[in-house]
Amino acid sequence: MNDKKLNEILFISKTLNVLYVSLKKDDNDSLLSYLKEKFKKVICSTDGDEAIDIFQNNKISVVITDIEINSLNGFELIENILNINKNILTIIYTQLQNHEYFLKTIELGIDGYLLKPFKEEDLKKILFKSIEKCKVKQENKKIKKNFDLLTQYQELVDKSTIISKTNSKGVITYVNENFCKVSEYTKDELLGKNHNIVKHPDNTKELFSDLWNTIKNEREEWHGIIKNLTKSGKPYYVKTTIKPIMDSKNNIIEYISARSNVSAIMSDKKHLIDKIDENNLSLLVLIQIEEFDMLDKFYNIETINKIEKIFGYNILSCLPSGFIFEDVYNIGNGRFALLTDFFTYSRSEQNINEYLKKFVQNVKESAFEIDDIEYDFNVVISYSFGKEHLFEDAKCGLEDAIEEKGLIKYANDLSIKEHIEAKKNIEVMKMVKIALDNYKIVSYFQPIINNQTKEIEKYESLVRLVDEKGKVLSPFMFLDVSKKGSYYTKITHRVLENSFKMLSYISTELSINLSSLDIEREDTREMLYELLEDNKEDNHRIIFELLEDENVKDFEVIKTFIKKVKKMGVQIAIDDFGSGYSNFERLLNFEPDILKIDGTLVKNIVDNKYSRNVVETIVSFAQKQNIVTIAEFVENEEIFNILNDLGVDYSQGYYFGKPENITIK
Structure with a gap:
């Protein structure tokens, strides 16, 4: 078993509770010692009826039982438990090698038959084979209440690249260079002012009423898209996250805002091809909303258009910090493209695969609200470097990633391979x-x-x-x-x-x-x-x-x-x-x-x-x-x-x- 598989097993096991049923449950039990070390919690029992009560009153993910236990035998116990919840990982742990028992294990759909004396590698194999069954959904909290100020600042910086801070009255106390670049104002022109200096009149009063109620009264993060004006009067859209920052006594001391510019969303594939032709070398990323064809069948065209529009607006806000794609191209059917000059990417010294993995995770953890309904999206990605066959390579890579059920595909030369295969x-x-x-x-x-x-x-x-x-x-x-x-x-x-x-x-x-x-x-x-x-x-x-x-x-x-x-x-x-x-x-x-x-x-x-x-x-x-x-x-x-x-x-x-x-x- 390679290190990647082993790490996945160990990572998941730390989140699981185990019910261990055996007549022997002392410190000399090697399996029990191992379970206590590798799993979140281990609850022991010697009795089948008691084990069922424990299972019904605790969040159990794995049941390991000997065949010979009190009141019920191990098979009867597992049969009762599977009638309650079929998704539980079940393992027989015994020194008996009777093939009738082995047959019973298969008939009941038990996940593993573990023989005494305990061997760590045998248990790992059973866990790995059943890993999809025992995965549990992890709660993802974007910002924890008890983070110190530095951690809160760092998390928001990681989310976006346009940053500002205000005091508790809304007066700007800090802006970063990207804020100045997008708004066309200098730092001196912005500091001491409030954000009305860049506010576009098209924004509704209800939007800002909701914003201040959320961050000031409810003391929660606010998320939304705001239309702003540059100094020269040009409109631009920003995907905005605003968080109130509290001191140790839970008093608001300032607000920090993180934004991504989502103004440049192109809707024509031709623009993308023209831009590729203009560059000497490019980095192209294609993004596909997973199972978009199912959405297309389920919703009307108006809703589909809204889904694509809102998702496009949110793409840049989901990108990790440290490297900027200037444009998002909506090329239809739930598919989007990001394009940048190769040398711009090269100077960023980013690992593109890790960068895109983080983006995929950010999308997965985000909720996209459309007509008061929250949507969870997953994406599949392909990326390619170069000029000739760049779009074709990335397109073939995306199709391969979808077919292979992968998340990210490096696609250079795939179009040539496709031609050969065709x-x-x-x-x-x-x-x-x-x-x-x-x-x-x-x-x-x-x-x-x-x-x-x-x-x-x-x-x-x-x-x-x-x-x-x-x-x-x-x-x-x-x-x-x-x-x-x-x-x-x-x-x-x-x-x-x-x-x-x-x-x-x-x-x-x-x-x-x-x-x-x-x-x-x-x-x-x-x-x-x-x-x-x-x-x-x-x-x-x-x-x-x-x-x-x-x-x-x-x-x-x-x-x-x-x-x-x-x-x-x-x-x-x-x-x-x-x-x-x-x-x-x-x-x-x-x-x-x-x-x-x-x-x-x-x-x-x-x-x-x-x-x-x-x-x-x-x-x-x-x-x-x-x-x-x-x-x-x-x-x-x-x-x-x-x-x-x-x-x-x-x-x-x-x-x-x-x-x-x-x-x-």
Whole structure:
């Protein structure tokens, strides 16, 4: 486990309360000592009923229990707790290694099975795997009441770059250089005056009434946008934060104001491109409001325009201090750009990645009020240096960041990579089209062996593409690219045709892979129903193998399909079983006849005790449910013998046979 992951675990653990249930709770308990050191609070109990009361009356995030405790056993305790709150992190801590207990752990959805004696690394692994479940929302307080004056000043300086102070009567006692630069007044012209000197007459009386009531009577921070006038009469907007500063007796002694100039918000992408062309070298930052497309669907155009406008006004106020972007460009669809001359950035000596991380955090901690409704926004960012392909690079980087669910992406040269990738994808598409036209999308068949008899009782149909040079290509070289065009469905239909034709060549059962994308398409479903109707006498030999797919759009369509084909005599298999937490839910939904054990578990089963335990548990579970098991990736005799000893019904892998074109033999 790398240092970054470890630090994340330790950081989160310090915020969590633990309920530890064990008959042993003395100072010699190594786990208890560790929990007290690493977690915020540890509450101990020896009794299951008492533990439930403790859980209901305390903010508990993690429950760790032995199996053997008073009144209830550990499994019963966790089952009761999960009925109260399913989001609790649960761990069994025991010296018992019974595989029935291990099975029970999986069935209840318990997060970890920790064996005695306690090993710190084992607990860290469990915590890391479940880290998303145990994260708790931290309260972010922008300014604490008991900060000393220096801390309060520093925090506000970090928020913005245009600073002023007044005494308790509102008379200006300090302005920084940026205030003078924006307002066009000198310090001598400003000191001793109040802020009316820069106030624009368009501001309403209600705005300033609210401002003074907030900072003077309620003694709270005030936030808002104020329209000001420069000395020469030019209007400008400032995003303003004003905070009353109190002495030790809670008396207001002065006010400090922090502002960001939000006047230069451009609304035309052309202005941005022109500005890039004007500069020799630039730093470009693209900002995307996360899930803006969902907002666009949910709200009317007027509200969307307000959201973009207010967010644009607030961008500069969220930037950390120490470096200034002069302009904000609103380029549409919740996307904004910041641009500056590269050498201006270079002189600032800022680490751009850290700078933008702080900006992302500031946005996350800010509340944006629009029509009396507060909105919380998250952003995704891409940045790029240079001149040529600058906007294209940043745009590609932003799209990558969104797809990868990252926050910040350095994007130089990504457009070149995209061009190369696009060219490669076009070549693959052409290759697929030629193969379809020439019936070179073929099916290869891999045998599946009965472990007891070592006889072939099933085949799995696997798609292959034969290119113009006669080379046989595996699906990973063309199938994903095909999904981006119209060829994927054509490939599926060709495979179905090939597979059903193969029924006349073999006497065994035949397994055909189907993804959720296949089943959700009405034309593919209709083709399957028609093929099954035409091959009624062979339906009992057909297995539809459902592939793992996180992008299921309509579970009801898939469940209806499964019920219908099972009534027609077809068997249902779940592929890659054991590879993810979704599998047991799929069991309940799909009621399969066959489980295909994930190959990553099988290929490591010789040396990996965990893999062996999981496979053993799956087999035990399947046997109780009268479900057949098939192990994939059976590469040698040693793996086969272990699987056979564990009670796996069938094996598939290179040890028994590679995929082949049976019709050619």
